[in-house]
Amino acid sequence: xxxxxxxxxxxxxxxxxxxxxxxxxxYGATPYLFWYVQSPGQGLQLLLKYFSGDTLVQGxxxxxxxxxxxxxxxxxxxxxxxxxxxxEYFCAVGISGGSNYKLTFxxxxxxxxxx
Amino acid sequence: xGGITQSPKYLFRKEGQNVTLSCEQNLNHxxxxxxxxxxxxxxxxxxxxQIVNDFQKGDIAExxxxxxxxxxxxxxxxxxxxxxxxxxxLCASGNSGTEFFGPGTRLTVL
Numbered sequence: 001x002x003x004x005x006x007x008x009x010x011x012x013x014x015x016x017x018x019x020x021x022x023x024x025x026x027y028g029a030t031p032y033l034f035w036y037v038q039s040p041g042q043g044l045q046l047l048l049k050y051f052s053g054d055t056l057v058q059g060x061x062x063x064x065x066x067x068x069x070x071x072x073x074x075x076x077x078x079x080x081x082x083x084x085x086x087x088e089y090f091c092a093v094g095i096s097g098g099s100n101y102k103l104t105f106x107x108x109x110x111x112x113x114x115x
Numbered sequence: 116x117g118g119i120t121q122s123p124k125y126l127f128r129k130e131g132q133n134v135t136l137s138c139e140q141n142l143n144h145x146x147x148x149x150x151x152x153x154x155x156x157x158x159x160x161x162x163x164x165q166i167v168n169d170f171q172k173g174d175i176a177e178x179x180x181x182x183x184x185x186x187x188x189x190x191x192x193x194x195x196x197x198x199x200x201x202x203x204x205l206c207a208s209g210n211s212g213t214e215f216f217g218p219g220t221r222l223t224v225l
Binding site: 090 | 119121146148150155156157158160163165171173203205207212213214215216217218219221
């Protein structure tokens with residue numbers, strides 16, 4: 001079964017600093033890969049996704065992620081964090097094809113931004 | 116406006132009562148999903164449906180039931196058999212592999 005690991009439960013950065021959130025997955029083939037963001041008490045918003053092609057994908061709000069097949073990773077990056085980026089971030093993987101497609105989520109990384 | 120609606124936003128029920136959470140979408144998506152979220156646990160899949168009149172159990176289906184009589188609607192019933200129903204419940208719909216989420220319902224069982 002596929003699994004997703006987000007090694008960092010909580011990360012604190014200063015406003016204006018760069019950010020990298022880690023995500024590793026376990027699956028035999030290349031899955032679909034996603035990053036979502038969640039503000040407290042809200043639903044999840046899709047930041048970006050990777051299905052195939054260019055391994056560096058751009059998303060909304062200035063985020064990008066890079067798929068590295070050799071490391072089974074899909075890390076999320078942002079060059080300069082804003083206070084409004086404080087939220088919880090979830091990485092997810094989905095198996096392509098078939099009639100029972102579903103996503104598996106990591107347990108999330110909570111981002112705190114210091115002024 | 117296209118989107119996914121969940122109602123109500125907050126729900127309180129007494130222990131032992133069944134309760135039904137609503138999820139509606141007007142995005143014309145074939146697939147719909149229900150997740151449960153607890154602090155530090157991420158999202159856990161309860162049930163999902165890839166097409167009308169068909170659904171499958173997810174990882175934590177015990178104590179829950181669903182129906183998919185219409186493409187737009189995927190209600191979730193939390194039964195009295197669910198041992199710890201207090202949680203944040205998220206509904207999602209999707210096409211072509213991408214899921215989009217509703218705003219969630221926070222259920223508190225007293």
